[in-house]
Amino acid sequence: MNKKQKIVVIGGVACGPKAAARIKRLHPETDVTIIEKGELLSYAGCGLPFYISGEVKNHNELMATPTGVVRDTHFFKMVKDINVKNHTLVKSVDREKKMIHAICLDTGDAIDLPYDKLVLAVGSKYQVPPIEGTDLKGVHFLQTVEDARKIRNENGPLTGKKAVIIGAGLIGIEVTEAFKKQGMTITIIERLDRVMGELLDPELAYHAHNELAVNDISLRLNESVIKINGNDRGNVKSVTTAKGDIAADIVLIAVGVKPNIRLAKEMGLDIGETGAIKTDTHMCTSDPSIYAGGDCVENINRVTGKPIYAPMGSTANKHGRVIADNICGIKSEFKGVLGTTIVKLFNLNIARTGLTETAAKHAGYDYITVLNPAPDKAHFLSDAKMIIIKFVVDKQSRKLLGAQITGPGDVAKRMEVAVANITSGAMVTDISQYDLAYAPPFSPAMDNIITTANIAENKLNGLGMTYTPIEVKEKMTNGDDFIFLDVRSPEEFEHMRIEDTRLKLIPLGKLRRSLNDLPKNKEIIPFCKISLRGYEAARILEGEGYKNVKFMDGGIVCWPFEKIVNR
């Protein structure tokens, strides 16, 4: 291989600089150029909400190395020996002549740049909804450092301002917390019935809705924005939905992103079914001299084997490494993603990977689900916090299709175990064997994810048959006849309960003596706080010859409908 080849990277964030830097480390004699249309390089796009919130004081911190050196063009040249042409827009690429035609945005000069290998790392672009008023002053999108600086600097002091966030996806949620930290009053408008849309099942999203309410955020679900209204100075003043007008000093539109494929399309490269650039596992496009990575490409979903568009900074960095390897003759592969995401929403952590139950049902899988709420560390420690793990498991292969975890406790740790388990191709029950790191400040003796795997195993073996809270609610709505058996203590019942005529309270410790109150010909659905005792109750009843018993998964903690609460 010619180690002196010319490499041109288009795009200066995440994937691009990562690929460029590694190419130089692998083959220092390579001639590497990065072309970037903006000013800024290698900034942490995912850090923008933390700049808006004020947690990050100066936007330069988002572009600095961990030791505080700003990654500007000088840094790239001196440290990495990489040429950077910023403020430079690529107009077209001649694949036959391997020539890039660009223009310097400062001078208007045309620049022609030959390449041996080209890397497209051109990212994505936020979507602009087709409504009036998106160009008013005070209406913002969030993708670049410039966008974030505008939000912080163009609206005067943010404290006390009324903000409307359109879209309750990841960016909408992160900015909600940032706006709240700035002392703003916030309304979120979301056209779906829940936050994070297709990323979460309803009973998990329910906890996010509660957390927003606790923090005085007004969440308007199932509502679409019709137009954005301005005053006569061109400043935004309100947002109109079918339900009326909502006053607004600032509007953030966060309704998703689309891959930048203009250049790829014009060059005739293959575009995938998700609408993003298609590559092979070496991140090579349909042209063997052109690689692509980051937010402009589609990935393979490792659960389904199908293409997925799931742009993430972590994935972009992985792409960059694989691209560099392949350009330098190392045949690395990128094997795909699980669509893992995590977000902090005030005191609630929310993480998910793989398929939701909704997606698994839609795709026709035969699956079981588990809902397991429990403290995240030894329950006798005062800082133990609840987390709820939901597993979706394929019945036939016994593999995890997906996991969702939420709660104020340590959600991230358990999510990583689920991710590692799925990626390894192991069965969900293999998690039961993991020798995870136990000490009381870190986890219960049986870690939450191990008990979740154990419950999954029980269910796969036909033990511990359950209804989900949503199925129980459906049975109620249908008017089904059953005994909804609460086996908690009277004190717990007093504190919080579900009101329903089918409900009967028999504490678990009294169940064996109370069988006369429970007819054998009726269906019985026991539950408790988290349904550990609910499971125990079901096993006791089955042991006593009851044939029609299923406990409610997750207990009252996971009941996403109305509850009577006395604090």
Place this chain on the structure above:
Amino acid sequence: MNKKQKIVVIGGVACGPKAAARIKRLHPETDVTIIEKGELLSYAGCGLPFYISGEVKNHNELMATPTGVVRDTHFFKMVKDINVKNHTLVKSVDREKKMIHAICLDTGDAIDLPYDKLVLAVGSKYQVPPIEGTDLKGVHFLQTVEDARKIRNENGPLTGKKAVIIGAGLIGIEVTEAFKKQGMTITIIERLDRVMGELLDPELAYHAHNELAVNDISLRLNESVIKINGNDRGNVKSVTTAKGDIAADIVLIAVGVKPNIRLAKEMGLDIGETGAIKTDTHMCTSDPSIYAGGDCVENINRVTGKPIYAPMGSTANKHGRVIADNICGIKSEFKGVLGTTIVKLFNLNIARTGLTETAAKHAGYDYITVLNPAPDKAHFLSDAKMIIIKFVVDKQSRKLLGAQITGPGDVAKRMEVAVANITSGAMVTDISQYDLAYAPPFSPAMDNIITTANIAENKLNGLGMTYTPIEVKEKMTNGDDFIFLDVRSPEEFEHMRIEDTRLKLIPLGKLRRSLNDLPKNKEIIPFCKISLRGYEAARILEGEGYKNVKFMDGGIVCWPFEKIVNR
């Protein structure tokens, strides 16, 4: 199978009650009895230091379910339909007649109990060193709730008391923090050269030593206790080592535990090479009617395939589940452990799994190591904290032999990923593909464990050759001639540096212009704070034709020897 069989479980903590409860859930018609010599059942032994510290107010909390119900004999009978005979000591077992001969410790009555299947969950016992004075008042061991209550109640108010802890293993370390929280002055005496002995390599233990010093704990390494001295009232007053006397109001002896094998030996069951009871993967002993689990058995080390004695509460619970399954006809297996442990020491978290470098070397593996210090989340967030990951990787199989992680940041999360990776049988490089949960409050875009795996891959491919800090120190001691090239900034150098005549400071950004200062015929060892720039420097030099370059792994952060620090 006879579902009405009689099951007797000897031992009422962790493994025993877990097995008993699951047997009843699987086959409710089974007759299950637990025999326990003490009063207490199902207590959280690992929680004892948190009771000593006062974080757990009442010892009953250690025996309660998460909803606060104490697991006493009444609880076991009413909720689980399990008979409990506590205050009962098993004298002998007649395996031929399947009969247990026990004695009630309250009344002295003999009890004969037949069994179909027997479960030995008799735990371990602390070791008593063969020195004078271990029976003095104020000298304690820590294993049971009673032991912990004695420490808290028999010594008067603990504040201001002088404590000596003998043994710096896990229990010694956990009690150190508990004693400190009670306002005591603490000296730790450890016969080895580091805390946590064989569980950690020296450069990781070094950070624990620092953390102890910062918290005013006197740590005396390479020192053995000769005797413990009392006053004329039989109270402890000091501890004698070869280096003199250390005054003590309280002494805690924590020099390890041994499996309880008296009964198993008398019954003629197979004992393994580690000295603990030997079982097959179904947790069955050499007698097909007798199962054993928890701290009295040995496990298989999943890395080496060899037996290991590694008693842990988490493992005991797993054993209990597997024993119950097999007794009830489900052929579950317990496949072994990795020897994972985690401990919190003031603001430092320390976790480890598998083999240390020391152990890998001893076992004759051909391995590489990686030391990777980095912030545990996006570095622009003010609560980002350092963690150091050490990998030991088998060169041939490219599998992780072990991992050690320490630092004030989130150590546990990365440890679980390492554990899942090893257990799945995957290569260390597979970690690079994990779609871990990224958002700035949770991790860097490339999670620390992914970069560690990437560095391992580089090294396995012959890129990024390094010396460990310990190897560099050895070269210094040997008087080797080399350039020890610090590529940090002058400000960083001013703040903290290694003093050595071989040292030369050339900031990375100036390296390409400073090659005249670096002779090509000398070995060059670059490093920086964490050796990311050190690696970059090595690649630059190699690119410029330098043939004798290896950077120092982990940088100055991982240098476990003297440093000049100006705060």
